[in-house]
Amino acid sequence: MMRAAQDALAAGARNLTKTYGRGETEVHALRGVDLDLPRGGFTAIMGPSGSGKSTLMHCLAGLDQASDGTVTVAGIDLGSLDDDALTVFRRDHIGFVFQAFNLLPMLTALQNIVLPLELGGRRVDDAARERAHLLAETLGVADRLGHRPAELSGGQQQRIAIARALVTEPDLLFADEPTGNLDSTSSAEVLGHLRRSVSELGQTVVMVTHERDAAAYADDVITLQDGRIA
Ligand SMILES: Nc1ncnc2c1ncn2[C@@H]1O[C@H](COP(=O)(O)OP(=O)(O)OP(=O)(O)O)[C@@H](O)[C@H]1O
Numbered sequence: 355m356m357r358a359a360q361d362a363l364a365a366g367a368r369n370l371t372k373t374y375g376r377g378e379t380e381v382h383a384l385r386g387v388d389l390d391l392p393r394g395g396f397t398a399i400m401g402p403s404g405s406g407k408s409t410l411m412h413c414l415a416g417l418d419q420a421s422d423g424t425v426t427v428a429g430i431d432l433g434s435l436d437d438d439a440l441t442v443f444r445r446d447h448i449g450f451v452f453q454a455f456n457l458l459p460m461l462t463a464l465q466n467i468v469l470p471l472e473l474g475g476r477r478v479d480d481a482a483r484e485r486a487h488l489l490a491e492t493l494g495v496a497d498r499l500g501h502r503p504a505e506l507s508g509g510q511q512q513r514i515a516i517a518r519a520l521v522t523e524p525d526l527l528f529a530d531e532p533t534g535n536l537d538s539t540s541s542a543e544v545l546g547h548l549r550r551s552v553s554e555l556g557q558t559v560v561m562v563t564h565e566r567d568a569a570a571y572a573d574d575v576i577t578l579q580d581g582r583i584a
Pocket residue numbers: 374375381382383401402403404405406407408409410
């Protein structure tokens with residue numbers, strides 16, 4: 355592929371195939387998925403339960419290995435990486451936001467946001483703290499940074515979780531049912547902020563969702579059906 359075309363892609367999959375088990379218990383979770391995720395795009399993955407959404411996300415994020423085919427993220431062929439290299443790859447290139455916010459209760463919001471930097475062995479210097487504050491401002495939680503998660507609403511907690519996922523400037527941010535635990539007002543806020551992270555910060559976002567309303571915030575919607583793109 356030409357360099358310019360490659361740079362325009364955050365990630366891609368070719369003939370991505372994932373089979374769990376063998377023989378009678380064999381499950382074909384992905385049956386040859388081809389996918390290009392443009393850099394700075396917001397892609398929603400939809401599809402019925404069991405259609406392969408989580409499996410696709412896990413393969414793209416380097417959490418699960420393909421049975422066949424290739425996954426390329428930020429120009430790296432994930433099939434060429436061993437477990438240790440995959441761990442480093444995820445730390446350096448991938449951000450996650452989950453349905454359960456997974457904030458650490460004893461840390462303040464700010465401490466939660468900068469945690470991935472500390473875990474990655476990076477120094478949390480003034481520039482990092484400034485970036486954390488900037489993200490908190492963009493996400494509308496700058497006045498909550500000294501609070502612990504229990505003192506925040508669900509929507510605020512999820513926005514802190516998004517700031518935490520963005521602080522390492524990942525090539526890809528995965529959001530797995532990010533509004534599953536939120537009321538409709540908080541959902542709209544969180545989705546609006548994910549949208550802004552794409553439009554204003556150039557972030558690439560992949561979101562798994564069951565909700566059409568949520569998918570409407572994305573640039574593209576991919577629908578999986580029985581392990582294939584429908
Ligand atoms: N570790 C595993 N071992 C065996 N089968 C698995 C495993 N993980 C997933 N599967 C199977 O692979 C298929 C796809 O599962 P996947 O979780 O990707 O679907 P999904 O679209 O994310 O579903 P949901 O919307 O219910 O979360 C299902 O039939 C599932 O039972």
